[in-house]
Amino acid sequence: MLRAICFDLDGTLADTEPLGHRPAYNRAFREAGLGWRWTAKLYRDLLQHPGGGRDRLRHYMQSYEPEWPEAMELDTSDPEALIRDLHARKAQHFHKIVEKGEVPLRPGVERLIGEASAAGVKLAVVSNASRGTVASLLAHSLGKTIGGQLDVVLCGDEGYAKKPAPDLYLEAMRQLGVQPDEAIAVEDSRLGLRAALDAGMATVVTLNKITRNEDFSGADLVVDSLGEPEAPTTLARPTLLNEGWVTLADLRAAQQRHASLA
Structure with a gap:
């Protein structure tokens, strides 16, 4: 689950x-x-x-x-x-x-967070960035709507070993009150993937221009974006379930694939 x-x-x-x-x-x-x-x-x-x-x-x-x-x-x-x-x-x-609004959300972020929150799934931001950087993005790029749906926010300047160490993810799950097999990480880099895998979590990778050529062996789902109806995902390994964008059902399927291989 x-x-x-x-x-x-x-x-x-x-x-x-x-x-x-x-x-x-x-x-x-x-x-x-x-x-x-x-x-x-x-x-x-x-x-x-x-x-x-x-x-x-x-x-x-x-x-x-x-x-x-x-x-x-x-x-x-x-x-x-x-x-x-x-x-x-x-x-x-x-x-x-x-x-100034020059760092907008990536496609699909607000949609997927809203879908997960409505389904009662707990949400966290787990970042190597400083609290100041995260707070600025939460206040402006992520907006009050998304920020208000987060249950836990963990940052890299709060005493935990930074990614690729698994410490931030392990602490996030402790604060969320969940086990690794009940959670999934959404990452964009090999360093982040390593941290999530070492924490025992299923992992979705959303590629970007900087990370698209990195090795994502071990990821349970790799996409070029979470996608929107008007801006669908164009790359997905494995194929998405029903829509042209990542849904909560896709995350659940990725988690189940991970569990079956554990």
């Missing part, structure tokens, strides 16, 4: 990475007087590194700009201070982008 759905946020509920996070980072770099610029390809590579925004900045500085203090003529012996400063600047720019 399907009792809970746990949604990832970035790339799953909204295309936050290309529309919000990457431009916000680049604006933060310019504002700080740095000559750095994250292209779409570079950012796609950086997203393969586990962790959140600060981890991504740290990895970039260590792997791509190892001589950044000298190259940028910055008088600092504390790279962590720069990371904190850049992440704070980036967060401010991200909030402004979201507040």
Whole structure:
């Protein structure tokens, strides 16, 4: 029996990475007087590194700009201070982008959440993102209607190991009061899929431009979007049950397939 759905946020509920996070980072770099610029390809590579925004900045500085203090003529012996400063600047720019309505929901998100809520299925958002980022999206992109239907919201800055570790999903299920075989995760990346599988959950993957070429072996359903009647899903492995978009019945079928293989 399907009792809970746990949604990832970035790339799953909204295309936050290309529309919000990457431009916000680049604006933060310019504002700080740095000559750095994250292209779409570079950012796609950086997203393969586990962790959140600060981890991504740290990895970039260590792997791509190892001589950044000298190259940028910055008088600092504390790279962590720069990371904190850049992440704070980036967060401010991200909030402004979201507040302007420039990061809409992906197709099918509002429909499926409404369908699940009406059926009494518990709902959670489980994200590596910070509480501030999630709160901004809940207030603007997701809207009060969707936000009001969520039973649990867990974020990556609240003391739990971040994906691909399963900790966030395990804590979400504890707070929801469900077992792994009673829940399903909706993800968009290989890192998120690993976290959900290691938590013992069935998993649906919604591809996007950044993640579509990743390896999603082990996923119970892979689609290019959750889909809408006016914007149907065009790729689905395995085939959807009755409609051209993902329904609650499809999630239940994916959960049952997972259980049969466990």
